[in-house]
Amino acid sequence: MADNSDRPGTLEWYVVHTYSGYEHKVKDNLEKAVENNGMQDLIKDVRVPVEEVVEVKNGKRRITQRKTFPGYVLVRMIITNESWYVVRNTRGVTGFVGPESKPVPLTEAELDVMLNNPSTRVDYKIVVGEEVRILSGPLENFTGVVEDIDTERQKMHVRVKMFLGREMQVEVDLDQVDKVDENA
Numbered sequence: 001m002a003d004n005s006d007r008p009g010t011l012e013w014y015v016v017h018t019y020s021g022y023e024h025k026v027k028d029n030l031e032k033a034v035e036n037n038g039m040q041d042l043i044k045d046v047r048v049p050v051e052e053v054v055e056v057k058n059g060k061r062r063i064t065q066r067k068t069f070p071g072y073v074l075v076r077m078i079i080t081n082e083s084w085y086v087v088r089n090t091r092g093v094t095g096f097v098g099p100e101s102k103p104v105p106l107t108e109a110e111l112d113v114m115l116n117n118p119s120t121r122v123d124y125k126i127v128v129g130e131e132v133r134i135l136s137g138p139l140e141n142f143t144g145v146v147e148d149i150d151t152e153r154q155k156m157h158v159r160v161k162m163f164l165g166r167e168m169q170v171e172v173d174l175d176q177v178d179k180v181d182e183n184a
Contacts, residue, residue: 011044012105013076014087015097015114020071022092023048027073030090042083045076049114054175061175072097074114079103125179132158132177139170143180 018026027046034043049068054061073093077083084103087093098104106114126132126146134142144160147169154174162168 009078010105011076011078013074013111014079014103014105016073016075016087017094017097018071018073018092019094023067023070023073026090026092029092030073030075030087033086033090037082037086039083039086041078042080043075043077043086045074047074047076047115049074069114074106074111126156126174126177131180133180134158134160134170134172134177136176137172139172144170146177149174 016026027048030043030046034040034046049072050065051068053064053066055064075087077087084096088095095101096103126149128146128149130146131143132146134140134144139160142160142162144158146156147159148157150156151174155171156174156177157169157171158177159167159169
């Protein structure tokens with residue numbers, strides 16, 4: 001068990017390991033257990049870390065949410081025998097993250113990484129060397145070959161055939177291109 005006698009009553013974030021794919025169910029079950037047992041003063045918050053991802057398929061943009069850390073749920077709680085027992089025995093929970101499954105609170109830096117996703121990522125299925133079509137902007141409907149992908153900046157360089165057979169390298173956003181369908 002985990003009794004934080006050196007820091008009693010400290011509200012901190014802990015990581016709970018779950019069965020993969022059960023993160024939201026664990027969150028719901030834990031929130032219901034907290035409510036049913038009147039433990040709102042011990043277990044304050046339960047979160048599944050997610051990020052927004054722009055998926056580009058067939059030229060259409062769609063924003064979806066993807067789990068940032070599959071198989072994990074964050075719980076902001078005060079560790080007592082009772083709160084530990086409720087979390088540990090929630091359906092779908094396999095244990096706390098820590099040595100020998102003893103809960104170890106997250107540091108501020110770790111918490112920042114797990115909870116703060118300031119930008120929306122573009123999920124693309126394009127690799128260097130593939131032919132793409134530009135979907136928007138001044139070069140809309142031009143095709144070219146991907147030369148470089150910068151996932152950090154969400155940009156790519158495409159070598160586009162211009163007028164009279166000349167080639168030019170252009171920089172476009174990742175969500176401005178789609179693969180050229182060879183079967184079309």
